[in-house]
Amino acid sequence: MSYFAGNYDVLVIGAGHAGIEAALAAARLGCSTAIFTINMDSVGNMPCNPSIGGTAKGHLVREIDALGGEMGKAADKTTIQNRMLNRGKGPAVHSLRAQIDRRAYSQYMKHTLELCENLHLRQAEITDLFKGDDGWHCVTQLNAEYVAKTVIIATGTYLKGKIYVGEVNYESGPDGTFPSNSLESALLKLELPLRRFKTGTPARVLRSSIDFSQLEVQPGDETVTPFSFSTDPETINNESVCYISYTNDATKEVILRNLHRSPLYGGVIEGVGPRYCPSLEDKIVRFADKKRHQLFIEPCGLDTEEMYLQGMSSSLPEEVQIEFYRTIPGLQNVQVMRNAYAIEYSCIDPLALKVTLEVKGHDELYGAGQFNGSSGYEEAAAQGLIAGINAALKVKGEEPVVLSRSSSYIGTLIDDLCTKGCSDPYRMMTSRSEYRLLLRQDNADERLCELGHRIGLLSENDYEAFLERQRLKIKEVERLENSFMAPSEKLNELLEIRGTVPMKTGVRMSDLIRRPQLSYSDLAEFDKERPELPAEVAEKVEIEIKYSGYIERQAAQVKELVRLENRMLPDGINYDDIKGLRLEAVEKLKKVMPSSIGQASRISGVSPADITVLLIFLDKQDRKGESL
Amino acid sequence: MGKTIAAVATPQGEGGIGIVRISGDGAVDVADKVFRSQSGKVLRDAAGYTALFGGVWRDDEKIDEAVALVFRAPKSYTGEDVVELSVHGGSFVVNCVLRAVIDAGACLAGRGEFTERAFRNGKLDLTEAEAVMEIIAADGEQALRASMAAKGGAVSKKCAAVKESLTFAAATVAAFSDFPDEEPEFSGIDRLEEMLVNAEDELDRLCANYDTGRMIRNGINTVIVGPPNAGKSTLMNLLVGCERSIVTPVAGTTRDVIEETVRFDGLTLRLSDTAGLRETEDTVEQIGVKLTRERIESADLIIAVVDGADVDRDETAELLDGIKGRPAVVVLNKSDLNVADKTVAESRGLPCVLMSAKDGTGLLEFKNLIKTVTNTANLTGAEGVYLNERQRDCAVRALKNVREALDALRCGMTVDAVGVCLDDAVSALMELTGERVTVEVANKVFEHFCVGK
Structure with a gap:
């Protein structure tokens, strides 16, 4: 017999990197939230590499931070070595990585959860999950029954976890913890499409x-x-x-x-x-x-x-x-x-998820992190944040947040998972984005701080600081576009050393910075009017000027994409009835149920001819609508 | 369920045979209502690829004898059920059959609807669909051969090869970015420039072929110029084989630009006879003269006709100076009256022929010169890599993007900037092959189709 343990808005199963962001986001947005961990000493554990960031992953952390998530702050507090990778390969792929004191990180995260308002951290294994008339029920191994409006599953590698070392294998969670075995049966009872993935760690x-x-x-x-x-x-x-x-x-x-x-x-x-x-x-x-x-x-x-x-x-x-x-x-x-x-471990086929991370056919149930088929702490945290935000918005009866591919790596990650699915644990890479030059780590704030603030996760202080950075940047870019640098012997000496043409007349400063051989800081000593700027603003200024032509180009590519993204496919569309779609396309479309033509076009097995059919179908529908 | 469509699939006019094509889920049912086989067998029971002999009936009146050919989805042109009713040619009979089919429940097919359905059902890719359009519209043998080659996928294949190599280059850039710099050197990026140069060459060639391809397909846009009464209209009439322009001995009688189509050796010339290039105060003629100058600028071929007796006149020098550097053939006419000196043309680098438009002397040499000048002498349209306007537009964009990528790479920009240009190039080529859909493409392609295919 179970006992009633409380009513909540949001329950989070698992306190790894996904669960933490989910629970913090929901609680900070005012939802009464409980988060469960099998072992209180494993909150925010790093069972694999003791580092955060790296190519593309560093971008994710920056984006989480811009939206008001915790991972970036926690990593900074517990960093023991800091490196920016790929400095020589261009601003799009500069990637931050930090070595982390893993116990300190875990401690920081646990303490943050403990201090967070509206949030209860509990050591408990959830063994059953089902929907009743009054909402979702989570039952613990010790028969505590929690009831909530929404549930987020963030079980990582714990779900039916099994460790292999040579001929030896045994049921276990990561780092010698207990696995979560019974929950799998409950999820199978809900007919979630589960599968087995594996990952590994060195000595x-x-x-x-x-x-x-x-x-x-x-x-x-x-x-x-x-x-x-x-x-x-x-x-x-x-x-x-x-x-x-x-x-x-x-x-x-x-x-x-x-x-x-x-x-x-x-x-x-x-x-x-x-x-x-x-x-x-x-x-x-x-x-x-x-x-x-x-x-x-x-x-x-x-x-x-x-x-x-x-x-x-x-x-x-x-x-x-x-x-x-x-x-x-x-x-x-x-x-x-x-x-x-x-x-x-067991995880879900992410094609069963909507881009809001809600499970299709199971309203108010969300998935995040490795449970959704990804790998990596940063990928997990990114999804956790979005699942937490969307669960909270659902509780409040508000529209969900869906990040577009052109807005962020987070959007790209979730769209990839929910549209293309994955056949092996999904790792974020810069090559997964078609908009690398727009989705830089230096401008994550410009891309997402407005949204983070509007949602209510980004603090007023952080938002004000962002606006100040913007003001400084815009002013400096404007100054550089409108002022000229006079030729001088010393400057021409520098230009020749760098292998670029010396100046005869005055040259616009922005044009000098556009020369690949020169950097913004190179010109500092010749630029008397230059204001004192924080390093991150100076970086933005330089990139924005140097790459302006290429950035504009990519912005044009986005515009093209947005047109297809904005062509929405109506809910409950019956693909069987659309004449001209190939059988394979019908099956794939029915499985994914894309929300837009743009999303449909990224489904493997849906050809351009099928997209043409959908476009013609929509046109006909529109015309029908008009004639009514 | 989609509607069933029907149209006459053979050219309008008299012919040995006329075909009415019916396509759609109800194609067989519709055909059964109008077609009665001799054997008594109904089309509904016929397997795909079978033919039945019988007649087409409208109410109780037999319109004509007919062969009904049944295709079962997806093994048909459109990928749907298709019935083709072959009857005796002649527009009256064929149109009666079509009307009977429409009365039996089919809708008249819209422009290009059969091919659109074939495209939508995955039977044709975009460039193949376009090729069908060109086969229908093909004027002249070479154009037909080129279109046939395109339908066989030559354009797709050629472009796909360039696209593949650019995609590989883009993937190399992407992978290079993904590898942290601390890892052992990523190989392949050092070959990027070479890959881009190769793609540039290929695209350049494709775009350069465009003009030849267009001339084969649409005909060679030709202007005949020359002083009044040099014999332009006579030459044109010689080529056309009948009197089309008004030919009078009074200078300045040709005022309008008159268009005529001439075919020889598989080529099509679209001739405009023009008002003479004489300065004139006659307003009507002035308009004609202005029109002539514009035509000279846009023509694929200029035929300058000069009276052989006039080679030393200032007007002649002026005329020939005006077309210097353009693809032109100079005809020194009226060779039956006097033998002129070719120096006046050849010193300006203009190929020249002595000719009598009146009796046809020099015609063979004249035709050969035209082929040389328009670069169509040794063409076998079957090479098939001639792009149409839409495709060229894409290829030119791709070429521009590849060049920008090369510029970025050579001036020392980082590879992420190179990648942006590369992505644009790949996406332009995907638009060309139809692998990338934009709303415009689908519309653009199908609005040009004629009914029946």
Whole structure:
């Protein structure tokens, strides 16, 4: 018999990176919210790499911050090394990444949840989930029954989790936690289309067992860039270093000799692993001609001696792991503290979700994070934020928030998942966006702060700061477009050193900055009127001027897209009745039920000819509507 | 359920055979109402690809003997059920049959509706659909061959190859961006410039072929110019084979631009005979002269006709100077009266022929010169990579984008900027092949179709 444990607006199952953002967003928007975790010490845990950000993922964190989410702030507070990747490849792909003190991060997040108004954090395993007349019911293992208007499922790798290490396998959540087994049956009873995915993590090793003299050192950047627009860069810790080493023929030999003991190659694991984050044995088999593979050795925190072996995940038996790790320079005597493992878990086919992250056919039930088929902390947090916002808006009876592909990587991520689906754990990459030059990490605030403020998540302070940055930027761009720089011997000397044409007459400052060989800061000493600007504003100014032509081009591409996005497909459209659609297209359209022509055009299996048919169909409908 | 459509599928006019085509879910039922087979078998029971002999009836009156050919969806031109009723040619009979079919429940097909249905049912891609349109409209043999090749997908294939290589380049840029710079060097990006240069060459060639393709398809837009009474109209009449222009010995009698179509050796010339290029105070003639100058600017071919006796006159020098550098053939006419010196034309780089428009001397050489000048001498339309206007528009855009990508790359911009240009190029080519749909494309293509196909 269960006991009644309370009425809520929003219940969140799981307190990982998705659950945290979901619960904070809902509670901050005024909804009474409860969030459940199987283990109170695993809130906001980082069971894999001790870092946040990286290519495209760094963009996601910035966007979460611009909307008023927590991840960026938490990462800045617990950073131990800060790096901007791909500085040489252009502003579209500058990507921020920070090494994180993982225990400190978890602590920060737990404390933030505890302090949040309207929010209850509970250690409990949800074992049943069903809809009653009064809303959704969540029942815990200890028979507490919670009732809520909306529920967000953010179970990560816990759902029917199973760990594999060589021939050994057992039911478990990540990092030695309990799995969530009973909930899966409840979800199957709701007829959710569940599937098995898998992911893996490398070993953690003892710092003092590593010979650092054989390793390349990788320090943080000289100048620090925070994730959050609200963080003062001065406050960020950037003192830790990472190390680089490489595998060799001996590593390869050990792995190939033991490949038959891998549960993956032995066919024991049925779950599909992430294509872009393969285990070492996967890399060695798939890229057989590659001589060596790089690995990063990263600290897990400030007050621990555990080191993480990035790029070396494996599901081979423990003794094989030890053997192959010890073939790597610097790791000859390495002591493995936690073994590498693969974990298999249940998740939903995201084609069963609307772009609001609500489950189709199950109103008020939402999915977020790895449960939706993604991989990565940042992807999870991004979805959690949107699911939390939309659950809260649903409770309030307001229109949901749907981010477009052209607005953000968050929008791209969710559209990809819900429109194209995924056949392996989905990882965000810059190449997934067709609008990379518009969706930069430096302008995430310009793209999303208005929305964050309107929703009510972005604080007045942060919003005011954003408006101030905008004012400064616009003013400086205007100044540079309208003032001229006189030629001088010293300036021409610089121009020649940089390999660009010296000046004979005055040149517009913006035109000088547009020269690829010159930077905004290069010209500082020749520009007497230049105001003192915060680094993030100076960055925006430079990019906006230097890339103006290309940015405008991409903006034109967006305009074209928006026309198709705005061509809405009516609810309850019966694709069987539309003459001329191919059978495959009818099936796919019925499954996805796209909201617009734009979304329909991205469904695999729907051809341009099918889109033409839909356009003609809509035209006819419109004409019918007019004649009525 | 979609409506069933019908139209006459063969050209209007007298012919050995005329076909009425019916397409749609109700095609077989409609046909059964008008067609009675000799064997007594009904079309409803006929399998696809079978023919029945019988007659077409309207009420109790037999219109004509007919063969009914049944196609079952999706194995038909449109991808729907189709019945073709072949009757004896002649517009009266064929139109009677069509009327009977309409009375039996079919709707008259709209412009290009059969092909539109074929496109929508996935039987044709966009460039193939366009090719069908061109086959119907094809004037001249070479045009027909080029269109046939296009229907076979030559344009698609050629463009798809360029598109593939550009897509690969775009993917390389994207992948390069995805790899953090701390990882071992990503290979492939160093070949980007080479990939772009190759694509530039291909696109350049495609666009350059456009003019030739257009001339084959639409005919060579030709202007005949020359001083009054040099024999322009006589030459035109020689080519046309009948008197079309008003020919009188009084200078200045041709005032309007007169258009005529001439076919030889598979080429089509669209001739405009013009008012002479004489300065005149006669207002009507002035308008004619202005029109002539405009035509010279836009013509594919200019035929300058000069009286062989006038080669030394200032007007002749003036005329030939005016067309220098344009694709032109100079005819020194009236060779039956005097043999002129070709220097006046050849010194200006203009090919020249001595000719008598009156008796036809020099005609063969004249035709050969035309082929040389218009670059159509050795054409086999079957190469089939001639773009139409819409396709050219896309290809030109793609070319422009590729060049901008190259500029960005060469002047040292980062690859993300190069990528923006590349994306535009790929998307222009996808528009060309119909893989990317814009509302405009679908409309643009189908409004040009004629009824019946």
